[in-house]
Each structure stands twice: as structure tokens, then as C-alpha cells.
Amino acid sequence: MANRRPALNHTAMRNLNMALLLRLVRLHAPVSRAELAGLSGLTKAAVSSIVRDLLDVRLVREAAAPACSDPDDAAAPEIGRPGIDLELNPTAGYLLSVEIGVGYVSLLAADFALQIVARRTVETTPGASLDDALALVTALVKSASGPLAREGRPVLGMAVGVAGVVDTTTGVLLFAPNLGWRDAPLQDRLRRTFDAPIVVANEANLAALGESYFHPRPENNFLVYVSSGIGIGGGIVLHDELLTGARGFTGEIGHMTVDPGGLQCACGNIGCWETVASERALFRYARELRAERYPTRLKDVERLSIEMLVEAALARDRLALEALHRVGRWLGLGIANLINIYGPQRVALGGPMALAHEVLLPVIRGEVRRRAFPGVQDSIEIERAAYLGDAALMGGLAYVHKQIMEQPMRWIAGE
Ligand SMILES: [Zn+2]
Structure with a gap:
């Protein structure tokens, strides 16, 4: 500032x-x-x-x-x-955004006018090592940037989003329970290979920034972004500035305790928000409702996808509706807490769970009406995030673009 x-x-x-x-x-x-x-x-x-x-x-x-x-x-x-x-000027150079997710590595390249010029995805094997993942990142970047380099376009910067806790001040991946990595100096490793400014950040934090950057509100651009999938992540963004906390990370909203007598979370704690409002919770509710002989046309509740539940819910399937309503009420409870704490102008729901936005958003809004302070919740927008599958990649592009846009003199000086 x-x-x-x-x-x-x-x-x-x-x-x-x-x-x-x-x-x-x-x-x-x-x-x-x-x-x-x-x-x-x-x-x-x-x-x-x-x-x-x-x-x-x-x-x-x-x-x-x-x-x-x-x-x-x-x-x-x-x-x-x-x-x-x-x-x-689209030909000023290009921006790279890489996501190291659970089961895949993806890349988007964009020109300086933020038009996508290349897209790559490769699947990774479960339990892939950090070295395997970095080799894939290198291969993807080379494959996407080769043709652009031949056109004489420089790489202006690269963002790497990863499904874990990242200290953005050092670029060290502190803990990635779903990838099985810990204390990995990702940024240093990548800098040995790539001759461009590189930032490493949590994927949900990047997604939050992308939501704010590509869909700004001119008056009061204060966003709480909630991404629900296998776990719950997110980010708090005020005027395109991600709240990063004292150690370079924040937004671990999935691990706020909402049910102290509840289930154990992957993080080791008991009753985290993601134990009751994530994809896993949704499927667990479906199985519980089936055991209670809730009426449904779903044949196999052991092998569900969010898409299947959404389709069934929209056809008024009672089990699917009730399972989604349970998740919606827990999402609403956590979102009401976040609204009371931060007083944002809007809340965006992203991640795979947002595929069920038609069912979830009315339930979430109802819960927020019941639980958030009247003055705080007035005129707040609670809506589906603009990007779902590409959210973290778009956020990486936003991160790199924003850095250049805010420090243009560095380009004038040729630093
Ligand atoms: Zn947890």
C-alpha cells in the first residue's frame, strides 16, 4: 500500500x-x-x-x-x-498459471490482454512424488511456451497453485495432506528450472483472487470465497488484495471447528467445517439417508458423484434433496460465521459443490438470514463462483497480471 x-x-x-x-x-x-x-x-x-x-x-x-x-x-x-x-497489448508477453492438484497437473497460458492462448492437463498417479509432479510441470510449461517463445513473446511471470498450505513469503509448501507432501521448497525448486518470476500459493487462495480480479465490484469489492470439494478452502479478498496472514497464508476456513463432538478431520482436529460441508460429507449423508430408507431413485449410493445428486435433486428426488440440504445448512452456518467476522460485500461458492448451486444457494441464504447479524448481512450477495474447474488457474493468471499492472515502472526500468 x-x-x-x-x-x-x-x-x-x-x-x-x-x-x-x-x-x-x-x-x-x-x-x-x-x-x-x-x-x-x-x-x-x-x-x-x-x-x-x-x-x-x-x-x-x-x-x-x-x-x-x-x-x-x-x-x-x-x-x-x-x-x-x-x-x-496482448503481445507484451504471456503469463503462465499451473495447478498441482490431487490427481492432475494443469496449465493455462494467457497473453497480456488475458486471452487464453494455451491449455494443458495431465493426470498424475495417486501418491506421485514431488519430483514426479515437478517433472510434469516442466514438461507442460515447455510444451505450452515453446510456440510462444518462437513468436518472440517473453514469459512475464508464472504462478503455481497447489492443494496445500503454502507460505507465500518463502514459496515453501508447508503441508499438503491430500498430496502427502510436507515442507517442500517449491518456489526454489522451480526457480532452478525457469527463468521468470514465480509465485507459489494455495490453490483456493488463488481461486479467490481470480474471482475478485475478473469479476470486480467497483464500489466495495470485498469478497469471501468458499471452495467446497474433497475439502473446503477459500480466501478473503479486499480490493484485489488477498489476506495472507502473518506467515503468508490464511483462508484455511475448512478447518474452523463447527461441531466439537463431531468427526475427525484429515487435519487431525475434531469437527472441522469440512467434515460436515464437503463432498465427503455429502456422500456420507446420502448413505445415512439410504440406511434410514429415505425414498430415492438413486440405485447405488456407494458410488455417487455430485453431478448424479444434482440431477436427482432437480428431478425432486427426496434423498438427493435432503442430502444437499444438510450440506447447505452446514455451509450456511459456516458462511454466516464468516459474514459476521468479515462483513464482506459478497460470498462466492466455488469448487465441485457449486455444481449444486441451484439447490444449495437458497438453503445457504436461509441459514445466513437466521444466523448473521442483520446490519452485516443486508444487501450481501451470496452466489456461485464464476469459474469452477478453472478457478485456481484463472487465479494464478490474475496474480501474475496484477503484479505487473501494479509495478509497471519495473518494466520501464527493464528490471
Ligand atoms: Zn480439519
Whole structure:
């Protein structure tokens, strides 16, 4: 955040103004210099000067004139001649985002205008070692970046999301119970192979950032992101800043205790939120309801998927509905706690469980109405996350993009 020295030096001030204009170009492109002056409060001369630098380093470019008049331009006729519109320059370079999940390694590559230019996924064998996973990451990155490098596009940065607790200040993976790894210096290992800025972070934290970055709210962009799948993860994001805690991680919301007399969690604790509101809990409820002879058309409750339960619930299958309602009530209870603690503007439900959003969201909202403070829950949005399968990968792209957008002077200086 802003430096607290009495006055910012010229370079820092210019970086702030550049970052501001870059952000406005991203959010409003195609946008003219005159419009940027109006949006930023900077003088037209200052905007012209900064834009010249941004054009020089190719972070922005002048957009081709539209073939016919753009209806959006009608909103600002008083500016006069709209001038040449600006947009982020897709050829500035590309961003890589890798996810090391349970059973797969995936990659997305995007240009600087955030258009996806490559996508790869490979499955991993259960119990794969860290070395195996890193070899796959290397192979995927080479396969995706080779063609782009031949076009002369530099790698601007790479994010690696992993299903575990990561100290983002050091890039060390502290604990990944579902992958069986502990205390792995992931960032250092990757830096030996790749000549680009690399960040390693928890996948659900990245997903939270991506949700905020790609779907911003202009007024009060304060998001609680809850991802429910095999476990529950998430992140708290205020104005595109991920809350990272004193040791570089936070958002381990799946392990808040909600049922002290309940079941043991994979983390060793008793009654964590994910023991009652994750995929495993959902399937357990289905089995329990079956044992209670709840009516259902589902044939085999031992082999269920969320998709099967959603399909059955939408066909009014009573067992499927009740199992989802139980998960929904527990999700609602935990979300009400998070709302009371953080007072967010919105809550996004992601992960595989969000496939059942049509059934879950009304139950969650009902529980929140009952449990969250009236003033805190007023006008809060509780909705499905924008990305499901790609959420962590999109979050990795957001992380790298945001770093460049906030420190454009580093690119000017060629650091
Ligand atoms: Zn736990």
C-alpha cells in the first residue's frame, strides 16, 4: 500500500499513476486518453505523457478503429472526438498459471490482454512424488511456451497453485495432506528450472483472487470465497488484495471447528467445517439417508458423484434433496460465521459443490438470514463462483497480471 513517507518521490508517484491508468485501461478498454483523464482525475497532459511510456514498453497499444460506431461511445459524447482508443497489448508477453492438484497437473497460458492462448492437463498417479509432479510441470510449461517463445513473446511471470498450505513469503509448501507432501521448497525448486518470476500459493487462495480480479465490484469489492470439494478452502479478498496472514497464508476456513463432538478431520482436529460441508460429507449423508430408507431413485449410493445428486435433486428426488440440504445448512452456518467476522460485500461458492448451486444457494441464504447479524448481512450477495474447474488457474493468471499492472515502472526500468 501507499508509502507513509511525507512525499512520494517522482518515480514512485509516476508508478502509482501508471498503475492507475493501466488498471483503467484494463477495466474500460477500448478507452481514449480523454476518457482516461476523466476517469483518473489526472490532467490530459499527464495522461498523454504516461500513455507514451506505456506504449513504448508495449504494455498498452492503440486499438484498431472500429468498423462502425460503438454504442458505448454514445455515453461520452461531450468529450468530443474520441481519439484513438487504447487497450492492453496482448503481445507484451504471456503469463503462465499451473495447478498441482490431487490427481492432475494443469496449465493455462494467457497473453497480456488475458486471452487464453494455451491449455494443458495431465493426470498424475495417486501418491506421485514431488519430483514426479515437478517433472510434469516442466514438461507442460515447455510444451505450452515453446510456440510462444518462437513468436518472440517473453514469459512475464508464472504462478503455481497447489492443494496445500503454502507460505507465500518463502514459496515453501508447508503441508499438503491430500498430496502427502510436507515442507517442500517449491518456489526454489522451480526457480532452478525457469527463468521468470514465480509465485507459489494455495490453490483456493488463488481461486479467490481470480474471482475478485475478473469479476470486480467497483464500489466495495470485498469478497469471501468458499471452495467446497474433497475439502473446503477459500480466501478473503479486499480490493484485489488477498489476506495472507502473518506467515503468508490464511483462508484455511475448512478447518474452523463447527461441531466439537463431531468427526475427525484429515487435519487431525475434531469437527472441522469440512467434515460436515464437503463432498465427503455429502456422500456420507446420502448413505445415512439410504440406511434410514429415505425414498430415492438413486440405485447405488456407494458410488455417487455430485453431478448424479444434482440431477436427482432437480428431478425432486427426496434423498438427493435432503442430502444437499444438510450440506447447505452446514455451509450456511459456516458462511454466516464468516459474514459476521468479515462483513464482506459478497460470498462466492466455488469448487465441485457449486455444481449444486441451484439447490444449495437458497438453503445457504436461509441459514445466513437466521444466523448473521442483520446490519452485516443486508444487501450481501451470496452466489456461485464464476469459474469452477478453472478457478485456481484463472487465479494464478490474475496474480501474475496484477503484479505487473501494479509495478509497471519495473518494466520501464527493464528490471
Ligand atoms: Zn480439519
